[in-house]
Amino acid sequence: MNAATTIALVAVVLILVASLYYTVRGFRAGGCSGCCNKGCCCKAQKNDSPREKN
Amino acid sequence: MTTIALVGNPNSGKTTLFNKLTGSSQRVGNWPGVTVEKKTGKLKKHEDVHIVDLPGIYSLTPYSPEEVVTRDFLSEETPDMVINIVDASNLERNLYLTTQIMEMGVPVTIALNMMDIAKNRGIDIDAGKLGKELGCKVVPTCALKNEGIDEVVKAALDSVGERPSHLRFSDETEKCISEIEKHIEARNNVSTRWYAIKLIESDSLAQTVFENKIEEIAPYIQNLEKTLNDSGEAIIADERYNAIAKIVGAAKTDKGECKTTLTDKIDKYLTNKWLGLPIFAGILFVVYFFTVGNPEDAQWYNFGAYLTGMLNDFIGGPVYEGAVEWLTIANVDPVLIGLICDGIISGVGAVLGFVPQILILFLFLSILEDCGYMARVCFVMDRIFRRFNLSGKSFIPLLVGTGCSIPGIMATRTIENDCDRKLTAMTTSFIPCSAKLPIISAFAAYIFGGSPLIAVFSYFLGIFCVLLSGIILKKWRTFAGEPSVFIMELPPYHAPKVWNVIKTTLDRGWAFVKKAGTLILLATVVIWLLSNFNWSLQFTEDINDSMLASIGNAICSIFVPLGFGDDWRFTVATITGLVAKEAVIDAFALLFEDGNFAGFITSAAALAFITFNLICAPCFAAIGAMKRELGAKGAGFAVLYQCLLAYALGSIVYTIASVAYGDPINAANIIVTAISAIILVYVLAVKDPFKIIHRGIPAEPEVI
Numbered sequence: 001m002n003a004a005t006t007i008a009l010v011a012v013v014l015i016l017v018a019s020l021y022y023t024v025r026g027f028r029a030g031g032c033s034g035c036c037n038k039g040c041c042c043k044a045q046k047n048d049s050p051r052e053k054n
Numbered sequence: 055m056t057t058i059a060l061v062g063n064p065n066s067g068k069t070t071l072f073n074k075l076t077g078s079s080q081r082v083g084n085w086p087g088v089t090v091e092k093k094t095g096k097l098k099k100h101e102d103v104h105i106v107d108l109p110g111i112y113s114l115t116p117y118s119p120e121e122v123v124t125r126d127f128l129s130e131e132t133p134d135m136v137i138n139i140v141d142a143s144n145l146e147r148n149l150y151l152t153t154q155i156m157e158m159g160v161p162v163t164i165a166l167n168m169m170d171i172a173k174n175r176g177i178d179i180d181a182g183k184l185g186k187e188l189g190c191k192v193v194p195t196c197a198l199k200n201e202g203i204d205e206v207v208k209a210a211l212d213s214v215g216e217r218p219s220h221l222r223f224s225d226e227t228e229k230c231i232s233e234i235e236k237h238i239e240a241r242n243n244v245s246t247r248w249y250a251i252k253l254i255e256s257d258s259l260a261q262t263v264f265e266n267k268i269e270e271i272a273p274y275i276q277n278l279e280k281t282l283n284d285s286g287e288a289i290i291a292d293e294r295y296n297a298i299a300k301i302v303g304a305a306k307t308d309k310g311e312c313k314t315t316l317t318d319k320i321d322k323y324l325t326n327k328w329l330g331l332p333i334f335a336g337i338l339f340v341v342y343f344f345t346v347g348n349p350e351d352a353q354w355y356n357f358g359a360y361l362t363g364m365l366n367d368f369i370g371g372p373v374y375e376g377a378v379e380w381l382t383i384a385n386v387d388p389v390l391i392g393l394i395c396d397g398i399i400s401g402v403g404a405v406l407g408f409v410p411q412i413l414i415l416f417l418f419l420s421i422l423e424d425c426g427y428m429a430r431v432c433f434v435m436d437r438i439f440r441r442f443n444l445s446g447k448s449f450i451p452l453l454v455g456t457g458c459s460i461p462g463i464m465a466t467r468t469i470e471n472d473c474d475r476k477l478t479a480m481t482t483s484f485i486p487c488s489a490k491l492p493i494i495s496a497f498a499a500y501i502f503g504g505s506p507l508i509a510v511f512s513y514f515l516g517i518f519c520v521l522l523s524g525i526i527l528k529k530w531r532t533f534a535g536e537p538s539v540f541i542m543e544l545p546p547y548h549a550p551k552v553w554n555v556i557k558t559t560l561d562r563g564w565a566f567v568k569k570a571g572t573l574i575l576l577a578t579v580v581i582w583l584l585s586n587f588n589w590s591l592q593f594t595e596d597i598n599d600s601m602l603a604s605i606g607n608a609i610c611s612i613f614v615p616l617g618f619g620d621d622w623r624f625t626v627a628t629i630t631g632l633v634a635k636e637a638v639i640d641a642f643a644l645l646f647e648d649g650n651f652a653g654f655i656t657s658a659a660a661l662a663f664i665t666f667n668l669i670c671a672p673c674f675a676a677i678g679a680m681k682r683e684l685g686a687k688g689a690g691f692a693v694l695y696q697c698l699l700a701y702a703l704g705s706i707v708y709t710i711a712s713v714a715y716g717d718p719i720n721a722a723n724i725i726v727t728a729i730s731a732i733i734l735v736y737v738l739a740v741k742d743p744f745k746i747i748h749r750g751i752p753a754e755p756e757v758i
Binding site for chain 2 (some may be wrong): 001002004005008009012015016019020022023026027
């Protein structure tokens with residue numbers, strides 16, 4: 001494996017790790033990566049869920 | 055640390071004020087239920103002051119789950135100060151809540167909001183007199199125009215620690231209150247008077263708090279009810295409104311004549327019994343006309359498709375070719391070049407190409423929302439939904455779900471009827487969210503000549519499935535019951551606020567880009583690896599020898615009755631849609647040469663594909679949201695129901711479309727369609743065992 005391939009591979013792996021981190025973080029916050037309230041709504045949802053309250 | 059809670063009726067402007075006070079950018083809207091949980095922020099320039107935005111509530115006796123959030127916060131966490139946002143144009147009704155908060159013993163400052171609307175209606179309110187009558191500070195504000203914000207903050211901070219006054223009821227009621235107060239004690243700094251009044255009202259939450267005192271206090275309440283010849287709840291409500299009428303009479307001058315406003319004139323057509331729905335369909339058509347289209351030959355007026363074409367050219371041209379050239383010159387391994395260029399750049403690029411269409415769509419939708427039209431759509435839909443055992447309240451989550459199903463599922467908390475709430479949470483994802491737009495748009499562009507009718511079809515297909523589910527599921531004990539009562543204020547039409555529109559549009563666009571850079575990127579890499587390596591983990595040139603091909607081939611026959619089971623790539627795309635719906639387009643970009651799938655699917659099968667992908671189980675994140683609202687069993691049932699309904703409808707759509715296009719129909723399709731049709735007709739025709747519960751629902755909504 002030449003140096004350019006190694007550098008490119010490391011770059012791809014770093015990008016993947018970063019996207020995995022942000023994906024997991026999004027899911028843990030309630031999974032609202034497409035939500036309008038920037039993650040905070042689903043976080044609160046976990047605490048305020050009427051189901052969990054019951 | 056000082057905590058200030060923002061409390062008020064739904065749609066009175068709490069979140070607008072919260073955003074102004076904290077510098078946040080929480081979503082605001084002109085229909086009830088935009089805020090369904092509490093949100094906290096720090097007051098600008100006051101690090102030690104916390105502002106809590108609470109869901110709208112009409113009284114401190116909650117009915118729906120999100121109202122419980124407000125009541126619980128006020129009674130259990132007792133803030134240092136409440137800023138009560140009062141809609142000046144509906145003073146009497148808003149003060150019903152105000153007087154209850156003051157009875158709690160929490161200091162209250164009133165932000166008399168929407169003063170501009172009140173003035174336009176000829177209503178003049180003397181804030182000083184009103185404050186004197188109520189016994190608290192009243193500050194006129196117009197949160198949207200940034201008027202009175204500093205004054206209300208100053209008044210609130212100055213009043214922390216002050217005990218508010220309260221209404222005086224009739225002598226008989228006051229005597230009963232004081233007798234009850236002797237038997238109970240204050241909780242969490244909430245006054246005994248407030249609990250005593252709640253106990254007279256037979257408030258179930260107050261009764262739970264003082265469970266062991268109920269027998270002791272019951273005689274006082276019975277005596278009061280006997281003396282005044284009414285129920286405790288009615289006595290308190292009646293006396294409260296009488297007292298409010300006196301206060302308002304002293305502070306308000308109504309010079310407004312009952313004349314027909316421009317809003318009334320427009321509403322005559324937009325909320326018309328017969329015209330309302332066709333006008334809505336027409337508006338959707340216009341919106342999608344400007345949004346979707348074939349990017350390759352889009353005209354300038356198809357803004358969305360035109361810009362998508364330009365972006366696709368840029369990603370597929372300079373970005374892709376530049377990357378290939380640069381990596382080749384650098385002597386990077388060809389397999390890695392394939393992953394970066396044919397995988398990541400092509401896959402993520404295909405999804406990113408839809409950003410202009412997302413922006414244009416949400417630009418239009420936020421204009422329609424901000425000017426007040428979407429609130430009318432809820433009203434129009436209420437009329438239709440009632441006939442299918444649902445109410446307009448079920449349409450609000452669907453409207454929110456056009457952005458993303460997750461906040462849509464959350465918005466079901468505004469529905470007080472638990473059966474309706476569950477049913478709506480199960481069906482919210484039927485409405486096309488922003489993630490489904492690329493699927494609709496791609497098929498409209500490459501199979502149906504850029505017709506916006508496909509998008510309108512998708513939208514109404516979602517509504518149709520919600521209504522169908524209303525009929526089917528209401529026959530089950532779990533979902534049976536009278537639909538929620540739908541009360542909604544229709545805001546007057548006004549020019550959309552430019553910043554609101556831009557912010558909503560950019561938020562949607564950014565969320566889409568963020569998802570493409572995270573979840574879609576991961577999905578791309580997984581699909582690329584599975585489609586380029588065989589089970590011996592060797593790189594393969596022929597995609598049909600890949601691991602993905604063998605997985606796809608093993609299960610693709612499931613979709614033969616829907617017309618797209620002959621090609622495993624459509625099956626794989628459907629499965630990846632469970633990760634995120636955008637991943638369907640991502641899979642097309644990776645599995646088809648240049649992402650061109652048009653030659654591999656018939657128009658009839660394309661319609662079945664759209665139907666199945668729109669109605670079947672949503673992405674994992676939305677399934678997670680359903681799990682939180684419905685529980686694991688409920689979410690499991692919802693996913694099964696959605697998939698079966700999608701399969702049945704997909705098969706029926708394929709049969710009808712094949713007949714219409716004159717395409718041959720396969721035997722499997724005929725069998726599945728026949729079985730689906732028989733089951734659907736049976737469940738629709740079978741007598742509703744809970745029909746008796748549904749009677750009494752007014753056939754038509756009323757404008758008060």
